Amino acid sequence: MVIKGLKCYGIKRGKTGVGIAVIKGRIFAAYTRNKIKAAPVLFNQQNLGEEVCGIIVNSGNANAYTGSKGIENARKIAEFLAKKLGCGIDKIAVASTGVIGRQLNVEEIISLAEEVLKNLGEDMDSLKAFAESIMTTDRFPKFSIRDFNGVRIVGVAKGAGMISPNMATMLAFIFTNAKIEGMREVFKEAVDLSFNRLIVDGDTSTNDTVFLVTTEEKEVEKEIFREKLLEVFLELAEMIAKDGEGATKVMWIDIRGAKNDEDAMKVARAVASSLLVKTAIFGNDPNFGRIIAAIGYSSAQVDEEISLEIESEKGSVKIVDKGEILEIEKAREIMNSDRIIIRIDLHKGNGKAYAIGCDLTPDYVELNSKYTT
């Protein structure tokens, strides 16, 4: 059993997928900050209460930029599930991912949902079917699980392209049985420290959603839960970066010594977003000049006295020390890895931050110049 009381399943047929999770518990949600929000996001914001009995997700159509008809369609789907589960519509959460600007085929989704409901299960295979049904350009389903002190946290995510700070075409569903005080703050903090630091291509989608549902069966110490929840969120975020469309490498940009945390975050984002840095990473090229240029235009307070270190499972090397260029060649070998960390010290203060990104490859462009309207 994945989580006591959780049943789920999903089916994908052609481009259309439907996944359903049935679970009674408290729900916490974080949504995209894009000003043009998809219908399911608007519907949840207006409709969803603090308790949930089911979640329904479709892939293949984002139900975004679809006006009032889009919201009506989201409501129809929620109504269908509420009726089936015998609970109020305010206990149904919806999510969509896929192409923008087309009305949903509600009949097709409900017909698939009927089938999904007949196959609900409690085991990992059922969870896997749920995860696979909501994939779009994802190359693999994404899970992260933690067990401790009788508590379990299970996270499922989808997301590959269009990921940016503040989440993008990214859906994540976290289920747990934990009961803690201040769950809302712990959830928000974990979102902020993980998905909101993901940068794949700088585009922010209309549909991003993170749900956390807890059955609250097991009381647990807040600090240990907070730590484990963040681990799950970071693991999922890193999987999404790894699956960044066409990506071959995950990169962590780790900033310290900034004037303050805000400045550190500006630098982390500028470096993680730089196309020139991302292509250099793809090419195993320790092109510190591009990193320095990105630091310089980040709008943070910086000067030339920067230190720069590159690290991977192959070791680490300091390539710039307070503006002095040390070693380049060794860095090439260290960069030849699928997970690299760029550590930057600005020598300006105690500000810290990090961002999670990926490289930019010719495959990204191929994929996105063909992904259809």
Next chain:
Amino acid sequence: MVIKGLKCYGIKRGKTGVGIAVIKGRIFAAYTRNKIKAAPVLFNQQNLGEEVCGIIVNSGNANAYTGSKGIENARKIAEFLAKKLGCGIDKIAVASTGVIGRQLNVEEIISLAEEVLKNLGEDMDSLKAFAESIMTTDRFPKFSIRDFNGVRIVGVAKGAGMISPNMATMLAFIFTNAKIEGMREVFKEAVDLSFNRLIVDGDTSTNDTVFLVTTEEKEVEKEIFREKLLEVFLELAEMIAKDGEGATKVMWIDIRGAKNDEDAMKVARAVASSLLVKTAIFGNDPNFGRIIAAIGYSSAQVDEEISLEIESEKGSVKIVDKGEILEIEKAREIMNSDRIIIRIDLHKGNGKAYAIGCDLTPDYVELNSKYTT
């Protein structure tokens, strides 16, 4: 004769190029806003007066992130030219483009400069040699010329990758004989309306520089000069976008109906910078959903009531009218052009702006993952 009193030439040998322009006149300059400025930019800012007698440019090495030794090297090169031309060092302007983080080989540059000085000429071929000597990843030299009322404006530019709002690894040299009141303001306005609206990859270089030199031989009406100067700047800016590394298309993003001009500029930049929009343009894909998503995350005040039109020399088509999706198929044919205009009306007010960009192609990634450190 290109401009009376202007002599120039340039030589490129291997990766190192040197171009020299000898001209007596008033000089106006605009530099990168990157906080980490290259040595030649810092040197000019400290050293250059209002009058000039010569400009010396090298390619192959940006002389950026080179500390006080870099500034000393820029000074040595300026001193060399000042001595040769018999003028003060405050009348020498310098510029560099190329790799960041390496000290200049001053001897090599001076030796090439000696050769260049021996070949100075007044004709278009000499100007062409100057333009070619300062190319890096450029695929073609860039010129723009206007003649009117006895006035001539000649612009030369280099720049391809690393172009962003506020200019990037972009050098432009504009020579004229015009005399007008308020030249400084006219120059700044033209930079703002052209080079500062260029977006190739969102990276901003440490070296960007625009120089305007005028011999002030010919008085001319301010309004006509302003108009022609902007034409030259826009023509050069469009050439740089066209030469965006690996680019196949120039795109203009034209915004109206924004709450104000600032909001319009935010939207223009977000759309022109979106990798998903840029790859869609490359694929002739009228993926309005990606444009709408970019408008939504631009931080401007927007809602779903947006109109969207695509135009090229093949015609124009409105694909979205106040949120209603009209026609898609015709847009594919219109997008199959090397210059397309995306017109967006936000229906919020009278704010206007534009940005000049290009598509993103697999070649961009290939080129930039191999360009050396």
